[in-house]
Amino acid sequence: MAKASASAKPSGKLLEIRDLKIEATVYPPGEAPRDIVIVDGVSLTLERGKVLGLIGESGAGKSTIGLSAMGYGRGGVRITGGEVLINGRDILKGGIGGLRKLRGKEVCYVAQSAAAAFNPAHKLMDQVVEAAMLHGVANRAEAERRAVALFRKLSLPNPEVIGRRYPHQVSGGQLQRVMTAMALCSEPDLIVFDEPTTALDVTTQIDVLAAIKDAIRDTGVAALYITHDLAVVAQVSDEIMVLRHGKLVEWGGTQQIIREPRQEYTNQLVSVHRIEHQEKMPGKEPLLSVANVTAAYGGGMVDVLKNVSVDIHPGQTLAVVGESGSGKSTLARAITGLLPPREGSITFDGRTLPAKLANRSKDDLRELQMIYQMADVAMNPRQTVGTIIGRPLEFYFGMRGAERDRRVAELLEEIEMGKGFLDRYPAELSGGQKQRVCIARALAAKPKLIICDEVTSALDPLVANGILKLLLNLQAVENVAYLFITHDIATVRAIADSIAVMYRGAVVRYGPKSQVLTPPFDDYTDLLLSSVPEMEVGWLEKAIAGRRMEAAGN
Amino acid sequence: MSPILTLIAQRIALGVLLLFAVSVLIFAGTQILPGDVAQSILGQSATPEALANLRKELGLNDPAIVRYFSWLGGVLTGDLGTALTTRQPIASTLMPRLWNTLFLAFWAAIVSVPLAVMLGLLAVRYRNGPIDKAISGFALASTSLPEFFIGYLLIFFVAVKMQWFPSISTVYGGMPLADKLNAIVLPATVLVLVVLAHMMRMTRAAILNVMQSAYIETAELKGLSSFDIIRKHAFPNAIAPIVNVIMLNLAFLIVGVVVVEVIFVYPGMGQYLVDHVSKRDVPVVQAVGLIFAAVYIGLNIIADIAAILANPRLRHPK
Numbered sequence: 113m114a115k116a117s118a119s120a121k122p123s124g125k126l127l128e129i130r131d132l133k134i135e136a137t138v139y140p141p142g143e144a145p146r147d148i149v150i151v152d153g154v155s156l157t158l159e160r161g162k163v164l165g166l167i168g169e170s171g172a173g174k175s176t177i178g179l180s181a182m183g184y185g186r187g188g189v190r191i192t193g194g195e196v197l198i199n200g201r202d203i204l205k206g207g208i209g210g211l212r213k214l215r216g217k218e219v220c221y222v223a224q225s226a227a228a229a230f231n232p233a234h235k236l237m238d239q240v241v242e243a244a245m246l247h248g249v250a251n252r253a254e255a256e257r258r259a260v261a262l263f264r265k266l267s268l269p270n271p272e273v274i275g276r277r278y279p280h281q282v283s284g285g286q287l288q289r290v291m292t293a294m295a296l297c298s299e300p301d302l303i304v305f306d307e308p309t310t311a312l313d314v315t316t317q318i319d320v321l322a323a324i325k326d327a328i329r330d331t332g333v334a335a336l337y338i339t340h341d342l343a344v345v346a347q348v349s350d351e352i353m354v355l356r357h358g359k360l361v362e363w364g365g366t367q368q369i370i371r372e373p374r375q376e377y378t379n380q381l382v383s384v385h386r387i388e389h390q391e392k393m394p395g396k397e398p399l400l401s402v403a404n405v406t407a408a409y410g411g412g413m414v415d416v417l418k419n420v421s422v423d424i425h426p427g428q429t430l431a432v433v434g435e436s437g438s439g440k441s442t443l444a445r446a447i448t449g450l451l452p453p454r455e456g457s458i459t460f461d462g463r464t465l466p467a468k469l470a471n472r473s474k475d476d477l478r479e480l481q482m483i484y485q486m487a488d489v490a491m492n493p494r495q496t497v498g499t500i501i502g503r504p505l506e507f508y509f510g511m512r513g514a515e516r517d518r519r520v521a522e523l524l525e526e527i528e529m530g531k532g533f534l535d536r537y538p539a540e541l542s543g544g545q546k547q548r549v550c551i552a553r554a555l556a557a558k559p560k561l562i563i564c565d566e567v568t569s570a571l572d573p574l575v576a577n578g579i580l581k582l583l584l585n586l587q588a589v590e591n592v593a594y595l596f597i598t599h600d601i602a603t604v605r606a607i608a609d610s611i612a613v614m615y616r617g618a619v620v621r622y623g624p625k626s627q628v629l630t631p632p633f634d635d636y637t638d639l640l641l642s643s644v645p646e647m648e649v650g651w652l653e654k655a656i657a658g659r660r661m662e663a664a665g666n
Numbered sequence: 667m668s669p670i671l672t673l674i675a676q677r678i679a680l681g682v683l684l685l686f687a688v689s690v691l692i693f694a695g696t697q698i699l700p701g702d703v704a705q706s707i708l709g710q711s712a713t714p715e716a717l718a719n720l721r722k723e724l725g726l727n728d729p730a731i732v733r734y735f736s737w738l739g740g741v742l743t744g745d746l747g748t749a750l751t752t753r754q755p756i757a758s759t760l761m762p763r764l765w766n767t768l769f770l771a772f773w774a775a776i777v778s779v780p781l782a783v784m785l786g787l788l789a790v791r792y793r794n795g796p797i798d799k800a801i802s803g804f805a806l807a808s809t810s811l812p813e814f815f816i817g818y819l820l821i822f823f824v825a826v827k828m829q830w831f832p833s834i835s836t837v838y839g840g841m842p843l844a845d846k847l848n849a850i851v852l853p854a855t856v857l858v859l860v861v862l863a864h865m866m867r868m869t870r871a872a873i874l875n876v877m878q879s880a881y882i883e884t885a886e887l888k889g890l891s892s893f894d895i896i897r898k899h900a901f902p903n904a905i906a907p908i909v910n911v912i913m914l915n916l917a918f919l920i921v922g923v924v925v926v927e928v929i930f931v932y933p934g935m936g937q938y939l940v941d942h943v944s945k946r947d948v949p950v951v952q953a954v955g956l957i958f959a960a961v962y963i964g965l966n967i968i969a970d971i972a973a974i975l976a977n978p979r980l981r982h983p984k
Binding site for chain 2: 182184186211212213214215216217220221223225228229230231232233234239242243246247277278280281
């Protein structure tokens with residue numbers, strides 16, 4: 113598939129960004145709109161055929177810089193200064209007409225969520241060849257031939273016919289690869305990969321990552337690879353640029369950044385997730401005992417939970433791991449009574465819980481709280497932090513007035529936020545702060561068990577780390593147990609006392625953490641563990657070579 | 667059966683059921699109305715014997731349920747009953763008028779639907795700019811003016827002052843198509859102006875909603891022009907809400923034309939309905955009511971089916 117012209121292309125600078133400045137207008141509630149600087153004085157160069165990784169937390173400006181290579185500002189963002197040179201010409205000077213000729217031809221884009229980035233109304237093939245035809249790179253037949261070859265190269269199943277499908281008929285991991293094929297179809301000089309594997313399961317991520325890496329190598333295209341996961345970017349990049357608050361922190365070769373970071377911030381990113389957690393031994397009586405639970409959606413056609421039995425002990429953490437669709441969240445729904453099990457029983461604190469939510473007592477509800485992945489949609493945007501945290505106090509304990517306010521202040525103290533946040537609205541909080549408020553709301557009910565459903569998945573590594581530390585501290589103080597649902601093994605290591613590995617609705621491995629994470633492994637646990645990217649150049653090839661089974665998402 | 671056929675069959679069955687329910691309502695409604703049909707036929711001076719005889723002849727002494735089913739049976743076999751005032755069978759008088767109303771509605775729809783959708787697309791393309799504001803302002807102004815006012819304005823300027831088109835829209839059987847079209851230009855224009863804004867605004871809103879989607883950004887980053895993005899990537903995903911509003915407006919074109927037909931003395935259903943309502947001719951009111959209900963329900967079923975077909979998830983299950 114490698115283009116004949118790829119090797120013949122002159123080497124040298126493909127992309128050069130000089131002193132880039134990007135601004136946006138924000139509209140804070142109750143204040144006059146003001147301009148903020150998102151990217152400030154960033155310069156970079158990229159050689160032909162090379163891959164530069166842009167890394168940083170959310171708000172670091174990495175996507176904004178990536179999109180500036182296409183002269184695009186997302187959501188009213190404006191490029192207000194600097195130059196963006198592609199193939200030696202400043203694309204910011206060509207007007208919108210010039211940019212349209214560039215986009216989809218010289219520079220292509222791969223988005224984070226291919227599921228959202230494909231138009232649901234059109235077949236995949238129509239979308240894949242659209243840019244190539246629009247820019248006259250190829251006619252329809254030629255473009256389709258090229259697309260099929262790319263599908264094959266990216267290891268998509270049925271490459272000849274997959275283009276006839278609609279986006280909803282293809283899995284997330286496959287869509288991400290189709291999107292990569294779409295970007296490569298018009299044979300661009302540069303592709304901007306914007307977190308292309310972040311939304312995928314680890315087991316799927318490794319396949320997509322390998323496919324992208326091969327495609328980059330074989331076509332000789334240059335790439336900007338944007339991610340917040342240093343271990344991922346280490347697998348594909350020649351160089352890495354670390355960004356923070358729209359400014360450059362450090363720029364160097366991949367090996368240098370991950371082995372000998374020169375800046376303190378880079379060092380923090382490299383050493384994230386090193387929480388030491390001493391595993392606690394199970395007590396005599398479990399707090400929650402799930403016994404032989406089988407549950408199904410939609411009138412019992414397909415069992416989504418199959419004979420699941422797990423225990424959680426007071427003040428301890430059970431981590432439930434597995435890829436999406438393995439039944440982790442369904443287990444939480446069965447425990448909370450949202451999905452009454454078809455068979456089996458759930459015992460909590462010595463009593464059997466009624467299967468249906470409606471039949472549970474107020475204390476049953478109070479002692480079993482939940483925290484969700486998306487903190488911002490789990491809160492009413494029109495209520496202040498004080499109201500949100502005060503609500504369970506009123507509902508469960510009948511607290512009013514000064515008594516409630518005092519308790520809310522205490523809870524804010526516990527989540528390390530302080531009284532200043534009482535009158536803030538969720539929109540005025542950062543992602544980590546929102547999740548802290550959700551934790552405080554759960555704690556307000558004085559629960560014995562909190563179900564944490566992927567609570568750190570949407571957060572940046574450093575912020576997620578802070579949340580994990582907070583949860584561990586709160587456990588020590590309040591003796592609350594956690595059922596921790598996650599697909600991230602690093603999180604599991606940091607917080608769990610025992611682990612249940614789920615695969616297609618069943619628990620395939622269950623026991624104390626030390627035991628579950630010690631070989632010999634079953635095939636699925638092995639796949640799960642070996643798919644977690646490690647911060648080491650060449651890990652990807654080793655991991656792929658050593659695999660014993662395919663990911664379920666394939 | 668594929669899920670999509672099941673869905674469509676369900677919609678149609680529901681529509682038929684609804685139509686029966688409406689027929690019960692129409693029948694019940696006309697029964698509750700005060701007044702005696704026999705009295706209104708024979709007038710105030712009729713003798714009690716004559717009234718009793720006529721009641722018996724018309725079957726007015728039967729229980730309501732019997733009369734409902736005999737009426738329904740007639741409707742299902744194409745017999746809409748006899749008009750009290752003229753003693754003519756309703757079906758044969760009504761059919762040509764129904765065709766006239768459909769003729770007027772058809773031409774108004776042919777002009778207004780594409781025009782509204784195009785204006786909606788243009789408004790999105792130049793959103794918040796002067797073109798968008800001009801389109802929205804014009805459409806809203808034309809909708810806010812009552813149709814009789816627009817009608818008289820057109821009659822005064824276009825028919826009387828400039829004498830381009832006739833102010834009275836007379837059509838009859840055997841009239842050449844060109845003459846017919848010439849006759850309905852003014853009422854059709856009024857109807858277009860009345861329904862345009864609603865459809866245009868909905869097209870604009872539905873597409874603007876879709877324009878927030880990530881796949882619009884994808885299209886933008888492929889280098890597509892703004893109008894192509896709206897036409898190829900936004901419009902197909904906004905069809906369902908647009909079709910719904912279009913169908914509601916088409917129903918209005920058929921059902922809501924009463925005033926316009928009266929102004930232009932157009933021999934359609936509206937004129938016929940108004941004449942007979944004022945004479946308390948209950949069988950005619952029932953028949954016209956049922957036809958209007960059937961039009962409404964039928965067009966809304968079409969809108970539902972179009973929305974189902976427009977959804978690729980339903981058209982192409984996994």
